Amino acid sequence: MGHKKNRHVGIVGIGETKFSSHREDVNQPEMIHEAVRQALDDAGITIDDIDCVVHGNMELFEMIHQPDMWHTIGTGAYGKSAFRLTTGGTTGGTLVCAADNLVASGMYDVVMAIGFEKLQEGHTTGGITNMADPLWARKLQSGALTDQAAVKQIAEFGPDRARRAAMTYRIIMDKHACKNPNSHRAFGLDWDQMDDLMTTSPPLIGDLRLIHMCSQSDGACVIIFASEERAKQITDKPVWIRDHITVHREETLNLSNNYYPNATTHRFAAEQLFARNGIDKPLDYFDVFEMYDPSAWWGVDWLRDFFLLEGDEHIRMVENHDIMIDGKMPINPSGGVIAANPIGATAMVRVAEAAKQIRGNAGPHQIPRPVRHGLASSFGGTMWTVLTMLEQDLNW
Amino acid sequence: MNRRVAVCAVAQIKNEPDIWYQRFQGMLLECFESIVRQTGVTFDMEKGIRNVVTCSDDVFDARTISDNGVTDVVGAHFRGEEKMAQDGINGIGYAMSMILSGHDDLVLLMGHCKESQSESRRMCTNLAFDPFYCRPLGLDYRSACGLQARAYMKKSGVTDEHLGRVVVRARRNGNGNPYARKNAPVTETDVLDSPMICDPIRKLHEYPVTDWAMGMLLCSEERVHEFTDKPVWLTGFGNCMDSYFLGDRDLADSSALKKAAKRACAMAGVDDPKTAFDLVELNDAYAYQLPMWAEGVGIAPEGDGGKWIDADGMDAQRVNLSGGMLNGNPIMLGGLARALEAVLQLRGEAGDRQVNGARRALAHGNTGPAGQHHAVVILER
């Protein structure tokens, strides 16, 4: 059963820095401040209108203990209520859920959520390896890199089809990234490069090649949330948060060889969220899905989980280019995580981008059709998921 | 707001100097099992816990995404879990919002920290400072507090002797608390003789290295009766962030605490903190903080911390009957320890420390250098 929300919450302002590999021209609070300014300007309000700041990142990358303290000089949290929540890769999504909860509760009217990362200031893969149990898995883990998704899909669909699907997905994401001025990486890949990339891109693990993997980026994202009353005062295009669900799982990574239908948090999150909101056919319902896709292999695989599909329906979506910006079900018009991944911000960027699509002002990568119902996912930890639903109108 | 939020159950292990024989998972599992035993709560998606708020620190755990290691022992497998990366008392405020928003009926809050794990907690807190200026100066929470202590003591007439009284009292109270860290009792002379570690902070003025874990179940008003017949209502919450550079702040004036306390009192409908509370738990990592936070929340007269101690204010207002953080709780969980003690008191389960007929309490926690961030919770029977 969908819960009865105490009051509605709308997104009224969005700020995103340009994502890049080296923001050496700014320190952490300065970088955050860029996004804060953008969000405030976007909303047309000042810092005085903000009641509460919610902050998050993966602190062991930059090795700052309780960074929200130092970052006060960039966040503007001085004198305000302030929270900090961190959940690894899903942090950005968690911050959105938190801001939604905080505003919906009635405790705060206008909440500013800030997610950021400055990956170039630390060692990314080392930082991720540090999430593994020091007594065992840390000696084995290779960051967020795994071949399991490829092995699974090759076994189920055959090497040729699976590899082509992953590369098709990759090229589509790059085409979207080329339209998004904020992308970190936009190579201008074309279809005629497909065969070449599939064989020459340096392999990282098994069939997972460099070309498939997400980038490591610096960047910040800020979203301002307001109660229904305030949202309507601030903007004529608030984007409503309809519902969200967080699904984590234990740290032990099982064998993903136990093929579909297998118990992924993605599928569970989708099943629960859509059922309680009365949505039978998510593929028909949503107009855009900003999915947290750390690699092209996962991107393809998870389409089946998130849209509750069967068999090879998801692969056909990719093969038919349904997932392109002008296709039946646009996926990541922003270029997704493969194009830019400032980890603490990444999941929030998915929500920000979906919201911009609903507002109709995403920029060159705007979907050329009305976008009313948006979906955004977050990924992190040991296969965790946060799934958020956004609406143009208060239609539920 | 038409819903209220209550605490249905609390659980904790004993605060200890070095829980070398258990890892976090074992420490938390004890608390988890206790909560489930006390309340019979399940994790059913319709009727049970769907979301858990954890509290831990990645730097102290030396582990990226420190909540990842404990997802299973807090019951969060295929459930939501969100890590509060400030003092866990803020997790109470956040959990309140989860329930008041209507998103959840039940929230399990679980925290862990082992200060004994790293070779130096000061090396860890040094990392809270910006790498360019403050960190190379060697600032850590202790030295930041040293600066604050000097400024505050001068302003409020708090002396070395007063601090001696605070420490003796903390240890005596802690001794009566079965979950408190077991410390050797000390006399005022012991405290005054204890070496200066960061003038004016002496060794015995500083909270000792401690390991601990705890759990708390929060529930919406409609369903509280399913889990307990002694709900403790969370009627007020407020937190506030101060500026970062120590030089930008008036260190002797805990302005963030005053704002946090005001916000909590406003939410709870409390007009006069001096008379509203049957007991008060303040997060005193250092002895000078007890009178300083007492002034900040409004139970001691502004600028008169010393006189307040002389007039036996600490006992009169029943401050830190648990022993406070000064007796020993780990960083990140100090505020939760304060709130947990308040819950026990309001349920009449505080043993020898019990304040008879306690109906309303204030619990406080803080995060960051020299109290840059404060949080206040108001609890009622």
Place this chain on the structure above:
Amino acid sequence: MGDYYGVNVGDIFGTMPSRFRPEGAAGIEAAFGYDIEGEGKWKLSVSGGKMYVEPVDDLSGCDVTLRTDGETFVGLNIGKVDGMQALTAGKMKMDGDFNTFAITGRMFLKFVPPGQTDKPEQELIALKRTISVNQRFATGPVMGKFLQNLREKKILAIKCPSCGRLQSPPREICAPCRVRNTDWVEIGPKGEMRMMEYCYYASPDPLTGETRETPYGAIGILLDGCKGEEVFWHLLRPDQLDKVKMGIVLGDKVVHGSRLRPVWAEDRKGSISDIKYFEMDE
């Protein structure tokens, strides 16, 4: 030879001797090949702290060869093109390990095009620090018992009293059942390989900074006594990476993987390295 960004490809090689940093080449004995499309081939030999670069026709003796076009190559050298981006986009290709090639970055001062002032507009300062705080990680009784038994060449799994699931290494709780694990079972030591991560890229150990030699295999083994997803993660004997077969379960179709057995370390301390690796059991 063409000019790109006002720079001639030959100049980059021609200035290598003057830009050379012997300290960056310490301990390196290797030959690096450069195959610049439309411009030519060069071979850089580094040995005993000295370097020698010359145009060649044949790069077959090189340990690693960079293949790219003139524009990308010049762009890389003057900071206009990001190496990782070029590699990922296929504008630059590597015959051999790209990590090896990255070493050349340390060996030379940055190329400054003639005529360009070498003072950038604003000096950007970066503070480099290695942060390290020693830790004492507790094992607790559950992990402790497991590690102790490894010392005795026994692999234990803990069993959930409710669903019977086995976990090795053990966990205090069975996550789906939310019940404390209580029973112990000995498993293996042999088993069947169900997954292999054939790792070409190794991330540094966050505690020591060391990087494992690549390629290596991180494997998931279904040890005797275990079923379904109850895999045990460890490493494969490095020289058997290309010999082993991976088992697969697809619906009800089961394909069995290579049988493996553990190779124990001589000196066992109660840690994951008490097992050196698993090897084929033939």
